[in-house]
Amino acid sequence: MDWNHLDLAVELRHALHAHPELSNQEEWTRAELMRFLRAHKKLAVIDRGGWFYAVYRAPNPKRRIAFRADHDALPIEDACDVPYASKIPGVGHKCGHDGHSAALAAFAMEIDKEGCSNDIYFIFQPAEETGDGAVKCAPLITEEKIDEVFAFHNWPGYPLGTVCIWYGAVNCASRGMTIRMVGTPSHASMPECGKNPAFALATMVNEVPALLDLPWKGLVLSTVIGLKVGEKAFGTQASEGELYLTIRAEREAELNLLAEKIEAMAEREAARYGLAWHVSYCDCFPETANDPTSTQKVREAAEKLGYPIEVIERPERGSEDFGYFLKRAPGAIFEIGAGVDYPQLHTAQFDFPDALIEPAVEIFKKLAAE
Numbered sequence: 574m575d576w577n578h579l580d581l582a583v584e585l586r587h588a589l590h591a592h593p594e595l596s597n598q599e600e601w602t603r604a605e606l607m608r609f610l611r612a613h614k615k616l617a618v619i620d621r622g623g624w625f626y627a628v629y630r631a632p633n634p635k636r637r638i639a640f641r642a643d644h645d646a647l648p649i650e651d652a653c654d655v656p657y658a659s660k661i662p663g664v665g666h667k668c669g670h671d672g673h674s675a676a677l678a679a680f681a682m683e684i685d686k687e688g689c690s691n692d693i694y695f696i697f698q699p700a701e702e703t704g705d706g707a708v709k710c711a712p713l714i715t716e717e718k719i720d721e722v723f724a725f726h727n728w729p730g731y732p733l734g735t736v737c738i739w740y741g742a743v744n745c746a747s748r749g750m751t752i753r754m755v756g757t758p759s760h761a762s763m764p765e766c767g768k769n770p771a772f773a774l775a776t777m778v779n780e781v782p783a784l785l786d787l788p789w790k791g792l793v794l795s796t797v798i799g800l801k802v803g804e805k806a807f808g809t810q811a812s813e814g815e816l817y818l819t820i821r822a823e824r825e826a827e828l829n830l831l832a833e834k835i836e837a838m839a840e841r842e843a844a845r846y847g848l849a850w851h852v853s854y855c856d857c858f859p860e861t862a863n864d865p866t867s868t869q870k871v872r873e874a875a876e877k878l879g880y881p882i883e884v885i886e887r888p889e890r891g892s893e894d895f896g897y898f899l900k901r902a903p904g905a906i907f908e909i910g911a912g913v914d915y916p917q918l919h920t921a922q923f924d925f926p927d928a929l930i931e932p933a934v935e936i937f938k939k940l941a942a943e
Contacts, residue, residue, distance in 0.1 A: 574931050578682045582934075583927050585609055586675035587657035590924070593646030593664045593671070596700035597623070602644050602674075606697055609678055614685035616695075624710050629684050629693040639694035639714060639722040640937055641898060642677035643670045643701035652921035668918050669727040669911075670701065672925030676725070676933040680941075683934060689941050694719060704748075704858045707894035714901035721867060722904035723940050724895050725933050727925055729917050731910030734932055735883050736875040738907050740868045742888040744861035744896065745792065746828045747821035748854045752777065752839050755849045758812035770814040771802045773842035777816055777835075784834050791823030793831055794890065823888050825860040858892035864903035871907045874939035880932055883910075909933060 585605075594602050607625055610618050616627045649667045651659035659665045666672075674697060681695045696713065700706030714722060731737055754774060759767025781795050796819045803811025820835070822828035836852050843850035875882050895906045909929050916922035 574679070574934055575683065575686065578679050578686075579931060581613060581682070582675045582679035582930050585678055586671050586925065586927060586930070589644065589671035589674060590666045591657045591660050593651075593659050593661055593666045595648060595664060596645040596703040596706065599645055599699045603697070603699070606644065606674060606678065610681060614682050616681060616685050624699050624706070625697055626713060627681055627695040629681075629689060631689055631692050634692040635690055636720045636943075637692040637694065637717060638941055638943070639696055639719045639898075639902075640677060640680065640941075641696040641698055641710070641722065641724045641895065642673040643698045643706065644674040645670055645700050645702050645706065647702060647919060649919065650921050653924045655924065665921065666925065667920060667923045668702065669923070669925035672727060672927070672929060673725065676930045679930055680934045680937045683938060684941060691941060691943075693941050701894050704856045704892070704894045707897035711897040711901055714898055719902050722898045722902050723867070723871070723937065724898075724906040725936070726893070726906060726908045727911045727929055728908035729911040729915040729923070730913065731883060731908075732881065733910055733912045733926065733928060735881045735910035736871070736907055736932070736936070737883045737885055737910065738868050738871055738905070739863050739885050739888065740865045742791075742823055742860060742862045743906055744858070744889050744891060744893040745821040745823050746825040746860040746896070747819060747856070747858045747892040748828070748832070749798070749856040750818040750820055750832065750835065751853045751855070752816040752818070752835070753851045753853070754814050754839075754843055756812045756846065759810045761808050761810050764810050767810045767812060768847050769811050770846065770848050771811050773846045773848060774800060774802060774814050774816045776842050777838055780838060781818070781835060784831060789822070789827055791827060792888070792890070793822045793827055795820045795831065795835070821890065821892065823860070858894050859896035859900065861893045861896035861906060862899060863905040864899070867903050867905035870940055870943055871905050871936065874936045877939060878932070878935050880936075907936070
């Protein structure tokens, strides 16, 4: 890798780290990434409003291959004692998306300098943490008839530089679920005159876990995120309440079935207590399942480069919206170890290791030449 490109990528990563922006608010980040790319390469940069991509056009392309990086931050304070620490109170790059985008920018500089026999698309995606960024960007795969798509993520808990691969499911499908129930208020001295949703929602809290014991084919989880019923007004019986769940499953079909069963339970309990009810969803992520052939390409690229490889048999419990891209074209996401005892993702102490930029770029270059 060109050492000047690496130095520029590290500088870019530090700048992004110092100016983190939450999902769907990445105005400075997008502008800075586009400015950087236009200043350091000749590739076309296409601004699509809330997101953008760059593209290298080969003289006689054999294939079209896309590479994606995310760039949103998290509502987590930055506790890193570094010169480039976050300047935004309460917001930090605590999942390493600053490093993902810096690596993709470095890869773009390498392709611009060295050329390629394929058309290469560099997709800079917002809002991965909320699951809706890829929804906006993934249609490009169909529009441009892209043949294959790749991405990488850093991963604490594995040795620094180890390339982790999956030949199938990588991340679980998940969604946030809000179950709202509405009854009628009454004076606290006459609860029989009202309809209180507390009992129906409490039943659901107790009974939803039993659904996880059904004979599912893969991992299925439901986590209680919160329960809110009524107000701190001791003269008035509660009449409105909400239960917040995060549901996830290894297989998207089983996630849908779990949601149906929870909705049926809500309908049953609401009818039992004479309540109106409604279910809504947010932060929806598909399953992320790699194409085995694309995964093998990642493995062979890492082997040629001499990087250690770990084949992971089970998917991660966390979710990743790269799955939306994989619904439109074959491809794979791989992870690169950030260190066995490195601070975990989504913690105040986490900081993307700059040492991961070079291996990410080198693997991308091998994949681009396929």
